[in-house]
Amino acid sequence: MKKYWITALVAIAVTGGSIYVWANRSAANNNAAELTASKYKVITLVESILPGGTGRSRMIETTTDLDYNNFTTNRSEGKDSKQSDIDRSDIKIDAFRETKMLNFFSMVGINFQNIASNDALIVSKLNEMDAQGYTLAFVTSGVESDSGKDDGQGIFVTRLYFKAN
Numbered sequence: 834m835k836k837y838w839i840t841a842l843v844a845i846a847v848t849g850g851s852i853y854v855w856a857n858r859s860a861a862n863n864n865a866a867e868l869t870a871s872k873y874k875v876i877t878l879v880e881s882i883l884p885g886g887t888g889r890s891r892m893i894e895t896t897t898d899l900d901y902n903n904f905t906t907n908r909s910e911g912k913d914s915k916q917s918d919i920d921r922s923d924i925k926i927d928a929f930r931e932t933k934m935l936n937f938f939s940m941v942g943i944n945f946q947n948i949a950s951n952d953a954l955i956v957s958k959l960n961e962m963d964a965q966g967y968t969l970a971f972v973t974s975g976v977e978s979d980s981g982k983d984d985g986q987g988i989f990v991t992r993l994y995f996k997a998n
Contacts, residue, residue, distance in 0.1 A: 882987035
């Protein structure tokens with residue numbers, strides 16, 4: 834009988850030790866995964882809604898990294914921001930990809946063929962980003978539309994935010 838108790842205790846100790854090692858290994862793997870930073874990318878779609886197709890529509894993708902900290906100041910008492918010490922020309926980048934897109938309007942009004950063509954370009958870009966390991970995280974869009982006879986202005990902007998680990 835004593836032999837069975839010793840065997841049972843040894844079995845419990847070995848099983849408990851195995852579970853402890855497995856749990857700590859899993860926790861270590863989870864912590865390592867949490868420490869892995871995500872990488873983000875933004876694609877901006879600018880689609881002109883000018884009458885007569887006179888506008889410019891583009892898909893813009895930066896190929897240059899910037900550190901926002903280089904252009905950030907701190908206010909000490911709410912009034913002194915030191916933003917005047919930052920030169921706007923230092924923020925502008927020269928290297929980016931620009932894909933020509935078609936305008937929403939032609940000489941006769943809304944051009945649905947142009948919209949479908951732009952959709953095909955966007956899907957092509959989405960597929961490329963997916964192949965590179967990016968996931969579409971979220972989308973924002975906004976419009977500044979023609980406000981009447983004498984305005985003649987209009988733009989539709991969509992930003993696609995991608996995330997990769």
